[in-house]
Amino acid sequence: MARPRALRLSLSLLGVVLFFAVWEALPRLGLVKSMLLPAPSGIPATFWQEVSSGAWGEAVLQSLRHYVSGLVLGSALGVALGVATGMSRTLEDMTNWIVRLLRPIPGLAWVPFAIIWFGVSPTAANFIIIVGVFWINYFSALSAVQAVDRDLIELANAFGHRSPLARLFKVILPASVQPIMAGLRTGLGQAWMAVVAAELFGVAGLGQRMMQASSLLATDIVVVYMITMALLYGVVDAGFVALRDRLLAWKA
Amino acid sequence: MISIKDLTLSFDSDRGRTIVLKEFHLDIADGEFIAVVGASGVGKSTLLRVIAGLVKPTSGTVTRDNPETPGRRPYALVFQDARLLPWRRVVKNVEFGLEGLGLDKQTRRRRALDALELVGLADKADRWPHQLSGGQRQRVAIARALAVDPDLLMMDEPFGALDAITRQGLQDELVDLWQRTGKTILFVTHDIDEAVYLADRVILLAGSPAGVRSTDRVATPRPRQRDDATARHTANAIRDRLSGTVVDGEGI
Numbered sequence: 418m419a420r421p422r423a424l425r426l427s428l429s430l431l432g433v434v435l436f437f438a439v440w441e442a443l444p445r446l447g448l449v450k451s452m453l454l455p456a457p458s459g460i461p462a463t464f465w466q467e468v469s470s471g472a473w474g475e476a477v478l479q480s481l482r483h484y485v486s487g488l489v490l491g492s493a494l495g496v497a498l499g500v501a502t503g504m505s506r507t508l509e510d511m512t513n514w515i516v517r518l519l520r521p522i523p524g525l526a527w528v529p530f531a532i533i534w535f536g537v538s539p540t541a542a543n544f545i546i547i548v549g550v551f552w553i554n555y556f557s558a559l560s561a562v563q564a565v566d567r568d569l570i571e572l573a574n575a576f577g578h579r580s581p582l583a584r585l586f587k588v589i590l591p592a593s594v595q596p597i598m599a600g601l602r603t604g605l606g607q608a609w610m611a612v613v614a615a616e617l618f619g620v621a622g623l624g625q626r627m628m629q630a631s632s633l634l635a636t637d638i639v640v641v642y643m644i645t646m647a648l649l650y651g652v653v654d655a656g657f658v659a660l661r662d663r664l665l666a667w668k669a
Numbered sequence: 670m671i672s673i674k675d676l677t678l679s680f681d682s683d684r685g686r687t688i689v690l691k692e693f694h695l696d697i698a699d700g701e702f703i704a705v706v707g708a709s710g711v712g713k714s715t716l717l718r719v720i721a722g723l724v725k726p727t728s729g730t731v732t733r734d735n736p737e738t739p740g741r742r743p744y745a746l747v748f749q750d751a752r753l754l755p756w757r758r759v760v761k762n763v764e765f766g767l768e769g770l771g772l773d774k775q776t777r778r779r780r781a782l783d784a785l786e787l788v789g790l791a792d793k794a795d796r797w798p799h800q801l802s803g804g805q806r807q808r809v810a811i812a813r814a815l816a817v818d819p820d821l822l823m824m825d826e827p828f829g830a831l832d833a834i835t836r837q838g839l840q841d842e843l844v845d846l847w848q849r850t851g852k853t854i855l856f857v858t859h860d861i862d863e864a865v866y867l868a869d870r871v872i873l874l875a876g877s878p879a880g881v882r883s884t885d886r887v888a889t890p891r892p893r894q895r896d897d898a899t900a901r902h903t904a905n906a907i908r909d910r911l912s913g914t915v916v917d918g919e920g921i
């Protein structure tokens with residue numbers, strides 16, 4: 418039987434309260450040194466300190482810049498090439514082996530080359546994000562287009578929409594919106610991880626600020642940036658879901 | 670008039686050439702209601718595809734008296750599955766064939782609504798396809814075909830997937846529609862009783878490769894009764910020919 422809503426909500430709340438209570442108790446009771454694990458009650462003050470010094474805002478902006486530009490470029494390239502490959506036998510046959518060769522390489526394995534080519538720079542961060550996001554979107558778009566019902570293509574032909582462009586916009590794209598959106602959303606998360614990874618290597622932004630704090634053992638600042646990352650990603654993902662649900666209103 | 674002359678169609682594959690249709694011949698007068706019956710797999714759908722220009726014939730021609738008219742399409746198809754685009758509202762589905770004809774938005778909308786009116790679904794214009802019953806979806810598919818004002822309306826077992834009651838209702842609606850619009854209809858079915866009930870002429874497609882095995886004129890005046898004795902006689906004669914118990918050309 419389904420649990421009542423109120424009960425489920427109170428259980429979730431209880432979980433959160435317990436989580437913070439244990440976290441607070443560990444350093445307070447001296448079970449863990451507060452330098453290793455800062456108590457949550459001290460975090461808001463640290464947070465405010467970071468914000469008022471301007472360090473927080475700058476780091477957030479820098480990270481978002483890497484994130485957005487890498488994400489947009491990687492996603493656009495991935496979706497465009499995936500769709501094109503899905504629509505063209507020639508392109509599919511041509512790219513077949515290249516894709517098989519490059520695909521298994523994880524995005525972060527490109528870090529050495531990114532640094533050799535671009536140095537520790539925003540461009541390097543962008544490159545790593547683009548590579549990671551590209552493959553996710555390339556494959557989701559490719560398989561989405563290949564999975565479009567042949568009958569719908571026949572329908573488009575029967576009603577005069579025979580050019581590749583007409584087919585693309587009347588049938589193929591709308592029919593594959595859902596899987597393409599799923600790929601975009603996965604990319605959203607991957608790109609965020611790539612941003613932080615690139616910044617941990619020294620590119621300016623949230624990750625770099627976090628590394629600086631950790632080398633000074635300022636763990637409370639580290640926690641501030643961990644929370645910031647979680648929140649920023651949460652906001653971006655929620656925004657994306659809202660947009661997706663609008664686009665897929667016909668599913669409801 | 671639409672003339673189909675010596676239509677031959679073969680498919681080439683690795684295992685050689687399969688001739689599906691051979692020297693198919695048919696003249697369709699304006700306003701005529703023709704049914705094509707035949708065993709499953711004989712080539713009925715292929716015939717419609719060739720006439721609609723979805724498949725190029727190996728040889729033979731399809732010609733129309735009517736010149737190409739702006740704002741119309743010469744052929745329109747209704748499939749067995751309604752094949753509506755789930756991401757378009759009902760009225761936008763009906764507009765599908767009107768797009769790309771150089772019509773302005775209001776004209777498209779008006780013609781789509783007129784077509785929906787014809788099939789009695791004007792009040793469902795703003796629904797999503799998944800909110801309709803099977804019979805309603807098929808009526809939307811008919812409206813979509815009528816909206817382009819075709820010289821020839823082709824229907825491929827359009828009621829084959831519906832329950833008996835819905836099917837009979839739609840058969841009567843179709844005859845009514847045909848009489849009101851004066852459209853020329855080519856109706857494919859494997860249900861001989863349905864063919865005889867609806868059509869002026871019933872073409873039996875048989876053989877491998879398939880050709881016109883027989884043509885029966887159904888003289889029963891309209892409105893017709895479902896238990897009409899002459900019609901039943903014609904249906905039985907076609908059935909006998911189809912199962913090969915009677916030698917060619919007996920007819921009625």
Ligand SMILES: Nc1ncnc2c1ncn2[C@@H]1O[C@H](COP(=O)(O)OP(=O)(O)O)[C@@H](O)[C@H]1O
Pocket residue numbers: 680687689707708709710711712713714715716
């Ligand atoms: N694209 C195709 N390639 C090869 N053979 C085909 C193709 N389309 C149809 N056929 C063959 O043509 C024959 C007629 O098919 P179809 O027209 O669908 O029959 P029906 O509609 O009368 O059931 C079948 O034997 C089918 O296998």
Ligand SMILES: [Mg+2]
Pocket residue numbers: 710713714715825
């Ligand atoms: Mg068929």
